Amino acid sequence: MYDNIRVCDVEKYYGNDSNVTKAIDRVSFTVERGEFVGVMGASGSGKTTLLNMLATIDRVTSGHIFYGDTDITELKDEKLSDFRKENLGFVFQDYNLLDTLTMEENIVLALTIRKEGKAEIQRKCGEIMRILGIEEIKNKFPYQVSGGQKQRCACARALVNRPRLLLADEPTGALDSRSAQTLLETFTDMNHSLNATILMVTHDAFSASYCSRILFLKDGRIFHELVRGKKERRVFLNEILDVLSLTGGELSDAR
Amino acid sequence: MLGKLAVRNVKRSAKDYLVYVITMMLVTALMFAFNSILFSPDIRRRIDMAGIMTAMIGLATFFIVIIVAWLINYMVRFMLEKRSREFGTYLLLGMKKKEIARLYMRENVIMGMGAFIAGMAMGVLLQQMIMAVLYTMLQENYHLKLQFNRWCILMTVCCYGGCYVLALFRCKRRFKKMNIRDLMDAGNKNEEVKESHERVKQWLLPLSLVFLIFFGVWLFFGAALFGGWNGGTVIGFLVGLILVIYLFYIGLSSFIICYIRRGGALIYKGQNLFLLRQLSSKIRTMWFTMGTLTSLFTIAFLGCTVAMMFSDYQSKALEDKFPFDVQINSPDVEYDFSEEIQILNEYTEVKDIYPYYICENGTDQVNVWLRTHLRCFGTMYRKGGKEDAEADLEKIRNTDDGSYCRFDTYMKLSDYNYLRKMLGYQEISLKADEYALHIKNRVYRETGDFAGHLTVEGDAGELKFAGYHMESFSQDGHNGGDYVIVVPDESAGNLRPYYKELVADLKGRAPAGLADRLDDIGRDDEVYGHLDMAGDLDDEIEEDEEMVPNSCFGTDQIIVYAAVNLVRDNLIPEVKYMLSAIVFPCFYLGFVFVCVALTVLSVQQLSDSAKYKFRYDILRKIGLRKNEVAAAVAKQLFLYYLCPAVFAAGIAGTVAIFISGKFIFYTGISTSVFQYFGVSFLLFFGIYGLYFAATYAGFQRNITLHTRYELL
Numbered sequence: 023m024y025d026n027i028r029v030c031d032v033e034k035y036y037g038n039d040s041n042v043t044k045a046i047d048r049v050s051f052t053v054e055r056g057e058f059v060g061v062m063g064a065s066g067s068g069k070t071t072l073l074n075m076l077a078t079i080d081r082v083t084s085g086h087i088f089y090g091d092t093d094i095t096e097l098k099d100e101k102l103s104d105f106r107k108e109n110l111g112f113v114f115q116d117y118n119l120l121d122t123l124t125m126e127e128n129i130v131l132a133l134t135i136r137k138e139g140k141a142e143i144q145r146k147c148g149e150i151m152r153i154l155g156i157e158e159i160k161n162k163f164p165y166q167v168s169g170g171q172k173q174r175c176a177c178a179r180a181l182v183n184r185p186r187l188l189l190a191d192e193p194t195g196a197l198d199s200r201s202a203q204t205l206l207e208t209f210t211d212m213n214h215s216l217n218a219t220i221l222m223v224t225h226d227a228f229s230a231s232y233c234s235r236i237l238f239l240k241d242g243r244i245f246h247e248l249v250r251g252k253k254e255r256r257v258f259l260n261e262i263l264d265v266l267s268l269t270g271g272e273l274s275d276a277r
Numbered sequence: 278m279l280g281k282l283a284v285r286n287v288k289r290s291a292k293d294y295l296v297y298v299i300t301m302m303l304v305t306a307l308m309f310a311f312n313s314i315l316f317s318p319d320i321r322r323r324i325d326m327a328g329i330m331t332a333m334i335g336l337a338t339f340f341i342v343i344i345v346a347w348l349i350n351y352m353v354r355f356m357l358e359k360r361s362r363e364f365g366t367y368l369l370l371g372m373k374k375k376e377i378a379r380l381y382m383r384e385n386v387i388m389g390m391g392a393f394i395a396g397m398a399m400g401v402l403l404q405q406m407i408m409a410v411l412y413t414m415l416q417e418n419y420h421l422k423l424q425f426n427r428w429c430i431l432m433t434v435c436c437y438g439g440c441y442v443l444a445l446f447r448c449k450r451r452f453k454k455m456n457i458r459d460l461m462d463a464g465n466k467n468e469e470v471k472e473s474h475e476r477v478k479q480w481l482l483p484l485s486l487v488f489l490i491f492f493g494v495w496l497f498f499g500a501a502l503f504g505g506w507n508g509g510t511v512i513g514f515l516v517g518l519i520l521v522i523y524l525f526y527i528g529l530s531s532f533i534i535c536y537i538r539r540g541g542a543l544i545y546k547g548q549n550l551f552l553l554r555q556l557s558s559k560i561r562t563m564w565f566t567m568g569t570l571t572s573l574f575t576i577a578f579l580g581c582t583v584a585m586m587f588s589d590y591q592s593k594a595l596e597d598k599f600p601f602d603v604q605i606n607s608p609d610v611e612y613d614f615s616e617e618i619q620i621l622n623e624y625t626e627v628k629d630i631y632p633y634y635i636c637e638n639g640t641d642q643v644n645v646w647l648r649t650h651l652r653c654f655g656t657m658y659r660k661g662g663k664e665d666a667e668a669d670l671e672k673i674r675n676t677d678d679g680s681y682c683r684f685d686t687y688m689k690l691s692d693y694n695y696l697r698k699m700l701g702y703q704e705i706s707l708k709a710d711e712y713a714l715h716i717k718n719r720v721y722r723e724t725g726d727f728a729g730h731l732t733v734e735g736d737a738g739e740l741k742f743a744g745y746h747m748e749s750f751s752q753d754g755h756n757g758g759d760y761v762i763v764v765p766d767e768s769a770g771n772l773r774p775y776y777k778e779l780v781a782d783l784k785g786r787a788p789a790g791l792a793d794r795l796d797d798i799g800r801d802d803e804v805y806g807h808l809d810m811a812g813d814l815d816d817e818i819e820e821d822e823e824m825v826p827n828s829c830f831g832t833d834q835i836i837v838y839a840a841v842n843l844v845r846d847n848l849i850p851e852v853k854y855m856l857s858a859i860v861f862p863c864f865y866l867g868f869v870f871v872c873v874a875l876t877v878l879s880v881q882q883l884s885d886s887a888k889y890k891f892r893y894d895i896l897r898k899i900g901l902r903k904n905e906v907a908a909a910v911a912k913q914l915f916l917y918y919l920c921p922a923v924f925a926a927g928i929a930g931t932v933a934i935f936i937s938g939k940f941i942f943y944t945g946i947s948t949s950v951f952q953y954f955g956v957s958f959l960l961f962f963g964i965y966g967l968y969f970a971a972t973y974a975g976f977q978r979n980i981t982l983h984t985r986y987e988l989l
């Protein structure tokens with residue numbers, strides 16, 4: 023059974039023989055079911071690359087990624103899309119909503135390509151829109167609503183299929199602080215009520231403070247890990263800020 | 278520096294808009310090739326009526342210049358919009374608007390010149406092909422020969438340049454209104470789907486379709502249902518048709534939107550929701566362009582259909598029209614054709630020559646029957662113009678429309694059989710109390726057996742009808758108009774000679790210019806080889822009651838060649854050339870229009886594929902396989918391309934089948950009404966397929982290129 027996600031010794035190189043960039047350098051970690059994990063790091067630290075590999079959009083140079091017993095690094099292209107369709111949900115900074123479709127239709131499309139029946143689609147779609155509070159705007163087009171609403175719609179689309187893992191790449195990056203807070207609360211809710219597993223990439227400490235565990239990346243390596251445990255969010259935020267204040271210096275300073 | 282930049286930009290644009298560049302090359306090639314027909318010295322020397330071709334190609338060129346100018350203008354505006362960010366950057370760097378405008382103009386001119394030069398090279402090849410076709414028509418051998426007539430090149434340059442001048446006329450103004458912020462933002466703007474009053478607007482779709490059905494009914498049954506067409510209804514329908522072509526797209530878009538809103542079953546299957554939304558939003562923003570493209574396609578279809586009709590006529594009917602090598606008419610029954618025979622003997626090798634009479638007996642029952650029963654006359658010759666009314670004999674006898682002679686035309690069996698033998702048909706035999714009818718196939722197909730309505734008197738009372746003959750028999754006024762009654766010699770004592778004919782069978786081909794020599798004899802009763810209908814004869818009738826008009830052309834329409842002296846080998850090339858004056862420009866027009874319209878469609882889609890590639894990435898991210906995305910792209914392109922093509926095919930098909938029907942009816946050619954449009958349709962979809970394939974390949978490349986780029 024799929025219970026956890028294991029990243030084992032993953033490496034990713036870019037470039038050719040003469041000029042190789044190591045984007046990810048032997049990274050290993052595990053995400054347990056129902057966890058809300060954050061990945062933090064400065065620009066160029068490799069956090070989006072890591073997310074893309076988990077999202078099966080990018081391939082590893084070496085190493086393995088296991089979803090339960092399935093090693094996705096061994097899957098062929100065709101199988102990968104099926105895997106993506108069945109197991110993953112995405113939320114991106116720029117929403118990635120189809121601009122020609124209304125809010126509701128964006129969610130419906132994600133269901134129709136899984137070949138579900140009309141009644142089932144309508145039921146699921148109605149339910150997730152109610153949970154995320156976007157029922158009133160379901161007939162609006164993306165350009166007609168606020169960024170926060172768009173991002174909630176993207177969340178609804180990602181979650182409507184009950185994915186094994188929700189991948190979020192800077193989901194609050196384009197939002198104002200109020201919308202960002204609402205969205206993060208939504209994430210926490212979903213994490214608790216739907217028992218959704220979430221992996222969020224962010225460079226914003228405030229956003230990260232909503233996570234239950236945070237991995238810090240620097241130059242393609244994990245150099246630190248914070249676990250929230252039973253701590254207050256405010257306390258956890260301070261801990262994160264402490265770590266971040268050190269990342270400006272040498273790696274050794276952080277340790 | 279600006280020059281260098283311009284050249285580099287041109288290289289990039291040429292790559293991005295390859296379809297456009299290729300179309301411009303094609304247009305140049307076509308212009309050059311068709312213009313060279315006008316300036317070919319051989320043709321000018323050979324053909325008396327070369328002016329017709331000049332006029333027709335000139336007319337086609339006029340419309341082509343306008344449409345190509347529209348394409349250039351469209352593309353210039355389009356590229357400007359796509360490159361607005363780049364121009365914004367130039368402004369930001371401190372370039373003046375004037376300089377940017379000049380740079381952009383220079384780029385366009387360089388690109389245009391490049392396409393022109395490459396197009397001329399293609400044009401030379403095309404010229405050889407067109408010339409070969411034309412020379413075959415004129416029954417002459419064509420030797421490959423590059424013709425670089427100065428005037429032809431100049432004319433091509435002028436036409437092409439004219440397109441650019443027209444297109445770039447107001448372009449500079451666009452730069453004046455520019456503002457950096459707008460320019461930088463323009464590229465980032467997504468399409469805003471504005472929906473309002475969709476429920477009302479969706480009715481435009483059924484309304485347009487109803488109008489089209491009504492239009493079809495009016496076209497085919499208008500004369501019967503609404504008591505004929507008049508100028509008002511024709512203009513009304515044409516204006517309606519143009520409106521409908523445009524409004525159809527607003528209706529279609531709204532209809533799709535309403536269907537999606539209703540939650541129709543189709544949207545819950547696969548990527549249909551995505552495709553329908555794509556289609557409706559694209560049509561919504563592009564409805565005007567789509568309407569224009571539909572009009573272009575419709576005109577192209579019709580042009581091609583007309584070209585097909587006349588070219589079919591060329592290949593099928595012309596040989597039938599002139600079965601005899603030489604045939605000469607004289608309204609004077611005393612005339613002995615001595616001068617003509619002398620010329621024939623002098624310039625040709627005569628195998629057989631035969632003079633004979635076409636006779637009359639003072640009756641006109643066949644003429645009356647045909648005039649009251651053929652559809653081309655309608656109820657014109659019935660009393661009061663009413664159906665089922667009696668024949669208006671007075672009107673028939675006073676008419677001079679030239680279809681039929683004053684009296685019915687007869688022939689003696691011996692003459693008839695002699696001619697049949699000459700043409701290689703089997704001779705017929707008639708008993709002393711029988712008669713036969715030689716009638717045009719076309720007329721017979723319409724009338725059916727009408728011998729029961731006729732009473733033909735021989736010397737010893739009424740003759741019995743013994744059958745129809747329908748081989749080609751020169752019945753456009755020589756051996757009667759439409760028909761001739763054949764009676765046995767022994768029963769022909771009551772017939773009087775009506776007019777005289779001479780036919781000749783030649784060994785080998787008639788030399789060029791033989792018809793001219795015969796015309797040059799210049800008999801009193803003809804004008805430039807054609808019977809003088811208007812002048813002298815009328816005067817003579819007044820002077821001499823016995824003399825009645827004895828010339829006719831039959832009821833063939835659209836293509837009628839009536840002349841006193843028919844020399845087949847001279848005539849066929851001449852007529853073919855005249856028909857080519859319709860066929861060539863129609864093809865020319867159709868081809869350019871299709872290419873222009875397809876270029877616009879293609880460029881639209883390709884630039885969308887670059888601008889909106891994120892849509893396809895999203896599809897992949899939400900779990901579509903690569904081949905599923907490719908299938909979605911194919912479907913989207915297919916729908917988008919098919920929309921204007923199918924709509925135009927529907928309109929043009931209706932009209933084409935209608936005019937084909939008329940053409941077949943009036944010319945008597947035996948072809949299915951669907952053939953002309955069918956062939957045009959296939960030709961169209963051949964070109965269409967090429968553009969579609971090119972666009973599809975480009976589209977796929979654009980959206981996959983992005984993914985690779987994103988990964989790196």
